[in-house]
Amino acid sequence: MELEIQIQTLPNQPGVYQYYDKNGVILYVGKAKNLKKRVASYFNKNHEYGKTKMLVKKIANIKHIVVNTETDALLLENNLIKKYQPRYNVLLKDDKTYPWICIKKERYPRIFLTRNVIKDGSEYYGPYTSVRAVKALLDLIKELYLLRSCNYDLSEKNIEIEKYKVCLDFHIGNCKGGCEGLQTEANYNEDISAIRNIIKGNFKDSLVLFEELMIQFSNDMEFEEAQKIKEKIALLANYQAKSTVVNPSITNVDVFSIVSDETYSYVNFFKIINGAIIQSHTSEIKKKLDESDKELLELAIIEIRQRFNSTSKEIYVPFEVNLGETIKVTIPKLGDKKRIVDLSIRNAKYYRQDRLKQIKIVDPDRHVNRIMLQMQKDLRLTVEPRHIECFDNSNIQGTNPVSACVVFKNGKPSKKDYRHFNIKTVEGPDDFASMEEVVFRRYKRLLEEGQDLPQLIVIDGGKGQLSASLKSLDVLGLRNKIAIIGIAKRLEEIYYPGDSVPMYLDKTSESLKIIQQLRNEAHRFSITHHRNKRSKNSLTNELEEISGIGNQTIVSLMKHFKSVKRISEASFEAIENVVGKSRAIKIVDYYKNKQL
CATH class of the missing domain: 1.10.150.20 (5' to 3' exonuclease, C-terminal subdomain)
Incomplete structure (x- = not known):
C-alpha cells in the first residue's frame, strides 16, 4: 500500500529514481523522462525476465530526484550508479589503469606517459586503451621535436644563476639546452603548442610549418637541415596514414555502436578528428536485467565520454538514442558517415568473437549458459534446450531401412546416449511412417524406464516428417511437454508444428550451427549403421x-x-x-x- 502511494505521488517530470529493499540497501538506479510513468511500468505489467521479477518483489521503498532536463538525468544516473554500484544496475569497467599523456605544468614542460592523473594544473590527454599507441605517439613527438627529459626546476632564477649544466641529451642533439638558457621559453612553447595539436589529431598545422621550414632551408642552401625536415614530414605523414582516414570533412565526432547477445553487450567507440580515427575502444557490459540495446548504449555513451574526456558536440550512432539537448545525434544512412558506423559495428563484432573464443577456453560454463539462452531465444522456446535429440532416417532404394537418434547435452554430443533403430513396422521406403515409428518407440521406452525427456526434438526433414513425429507424441501425451521442430536441408528452413511458414535463422547464428551439427551427426550415425547392416547382409546372404x-x-x-x-x-x-x-x-x- 505504501509503495502504491509513493508511485501515485511521483511527479510527471524528468529525473532519477532509486529502488531500496526492506533493509534500506539500494537495489537499482534509473532515469526517466517521466518519473511517474516509468516507475509505474515496473508494477503494471508481468515481466518475462526472471531478474526483473525478483527486483520488483524486493522493492520496499522508492526515492526520486527531479532534474531540469533529460541530460541532467543521464549524468546524475551515471554518477549515482558509480557511487552506489547497485546490484541490479549494469556496471561499466573503471578506467584507473588506462595510460595518459601528460604535459606537465612547468616552465619548459615535460611530456610523458602516466597512469596517475594529478590535479595540479597539468594537461592530460587520454585515456588511451593501448600503451603501445601512446608510446608510438611519444616516439613520433621525440623524433619531431627536441624536448627536455630531465626533471630540473628550470625557473628563471635557476637559469640566471647557472644552477644546471647541459647533459648528454644536448650533446647528442636531443635537447636545445633550455637549462642554460640556450633555448628561449617562447621557442620551446611553440613546439609544445604544435605537439598539443598532434596529440589531438590535428597534423595539418605541423605539416605546413615543416614544409615552410624545409623550403626556407633549401633556399638558404642548407640542404642537410632541409633533409632533416623532409624526414620529419615523412614521419608525420606516415603516422597520419596509420590512422584510419574516413573523410577530412568529418571532424570532432564520436561514433558509437552496440552488439548484443542474451547475457552481454559490446559497445564500440571511435574518436574522429580531421577525418581520421585517433582513438578506439570497446567495452563489455554484463546485462543485469532485460535491458534493451537502446538503454545500454545511452548508459555507455555517457560513461565512455566521461572516461575519455570527450567534448564532441556530435555523435554518430546506428539508431536513435536520447542524450538530451546538448549533443547532436546523427543516424547516418549513406556515404562515409554510414561506413564509419558500419566499421564501428564490425569492430564490436570482432571484439565479441575474440571474447567468446577466450571464454570458451577459460570459462566453459559461461560459454554453455550463453549458448543455451541464445538458443532458447532464437528458437522461441519456453526453457533452455539443455537436452536435445535429433532423428534421421536412412535407406537406399528401400533396402535395410534404419533410423538414428543422436543426443546433445549442453550443446555437445553425448555419444553414450546415441541409439540406432531398425525399422520394423514399415514396408518399403516410407520416411514419414518410419519417423513416426522410431519417435514412438524412443519416447515410449523413456517413459517406461522413467528416464529424462529432452527439452527439444529436432527432426531431419520438413513438414511431412514433422507431422508424422507429432502423431507419435500425441499418442504418448507428450505434445505439450516437449518442443519439436523440423529442419529442411535445402535452405535450412525451420518448421514449427501448426505453422506452414518456415523460420530462417541467420546463417552465422550459433543456434543454427548447433542444429546443423545435430542434423549432420544424426545423418552420419544413421548412414554408418545402414552401411554396416547392408554389408552384413551382403556377406551372410550368400551362405543363407x-x-x-x-x-x-x-x-x-x-x-x-x-x-x-x-x-x-x-x-x-x-x-x-x-x-x-x-x-x-x-x-x-x-x-x-x-x-x-
Whole structure:
C-alpha cells in the first residue's frame, strides 16, 4: 500500500529514481523522462525476465530526484550508479589503469606517459586503451621535436644563476639546452603548442610549418637541415596514414555502436578528428536485467565520454538514442558517415568473437549458459534446450531401412546416449511412417524406464516428417511437454508444428550451427549403421542360400574364418573342423558348383 502511494505521488517530470529493499540497501538506479510513468511500468505489467521479477518483489521503498532536463538525468544516473554500484544496475569497467599523456605544468614542460592523473594544473590527454599507441605517439613527438627529459626546476632564477649544466641529451642533439638558457621559453612553447595539436589529431598545422621550414632551408642552401625536415614530414605523414582516414570533412565526432547477445553487450567507440580515427575502444557490459540495446548504449555513451574526456558536440550512432539537448545525434544512412558506423559495428563484432573464443577456453560454463539462452531465444522456446535429440532416417532404394537418434547435452554430443533403430513396422521406403515409428518407440521406452525427456526434438526433414513425429507424441501425451521442430536441408528452413511458414535463422547464428551439427551427426550415425547392416547382409546372404545351412552354422563359420571369401577358399578339412562333415560337404559342393 505504501509503495502504491509513493508511485501515485511521483511527479510527471524528468529525473532519477532509486529502488531500496526492506533493509534500506539500494537495489537499482534509473532515469526517466517521466518519473511517474516509468516507475509505474515496473508494477503494471508481468515481466518475462526472471531478474526483473525478483527486483520488483524486493522493492520496499522508492526515492526520486527531479532534474531540469533529460541530460541532467543521464549524468546524475551515471554518477549515482558509480557511487552506489547497485546490484541490479549494469556496471561499466573503471578506467584507473588506462595510460595518459601528460604535459606537465612547468616552465619548459615535460611530456610523458602516466597512469596517475594529478590535479595540479597539468594537461592530460587520454585515456588511451593501448600503451603501445601512446608510446608510438611519444616516439613520433621525440623524433619531431627536441624536448627536455630531465626533471630540473628550470625557473628563471635557476637559469640566471647557472644552477644546471647541459647533459648528454644536448650533446647528442636531443635537447636545445633550455637549462642554460640556450633555448628561449617562447621557442620551446611553440613546439609544445604544435605537439598539443598532434596529440589531438590535428597534423595539418605541423605539416605546413615543416614544409615552410624545409623550403626556407633549401633556399638558404642548407640542404642537410632541409633533409632533416623532409624526414620529419615523412614521419608525420606516415603516422597520419596509420590512422584510419574516413573523410577530412568529418571532424570532432564520436561514433558509437552496440552488439548484443542474451547475457552481454559490446559497445564500440571511435574518436574522429580531421577525418581520421585517433582513438578506439570497446567495452563489455554484463546485462543485469532485460535491458534493451537502446538503454545500454545511452548508459555507455555517457560513461565512455566521461572516461575519455570527450567534448564532441556530435555523435554518430546506428539508431536513435536520447542524450538530451546538448549533443547532436546523427543516424547516418549513406556515404562515409554510414561506413564509419558500419566499421564501428564490425569492430564490436570482432571484439565479441575474440571474447567468446577466450571464454570458451577459460570459462566453459559461461560459454554453455550463453549458448543455451541464445538458443532458447532464437528458437522461441519456453526453457533452455539443455537436452536435445535429433532423428534421421536412412535407406537406399528401400533396402535395410534404419533410423538414428543422436543426443546433445549442453550443446555437445553425448555419444553414450546415441541409439540406432531398425525399422520394423514399415514396408518399403516410407520416411514419414518410419519417423513416426522410431519417435514412438524412443519416447515410449523413456517413459517406461522413467528416464529424462529432452527439452527439444529436432527432426531431419520438413513438414511431412514433422507431422508424422507429432502423431507419435500425441499418442504418448507428450505434445505439450516437449518442443519439436523440423529442419529442411535445402535452405535450412525451420518448421514449427501448426505453422506452414518456415523460420530462417541467420546463417552465422550459433543456434543454427548447433542444429546443423545435430542434423549432420544424426545423418552420419544413421548412414554408418545402414552401411554396416547392408554389408552384413551382403556377406551372410550368400551362405543363407546353401540348403541345410542355418544361422548358427553361419555365425560359427564367420567367427572362425572372418569373411565369406575365406570360407569359399577354405579346404574341406578346415570347414569340417568347424561345422562337421555333413555341413562341410554341402558348403564345399556349393562353391564347386558355383565355379562351374
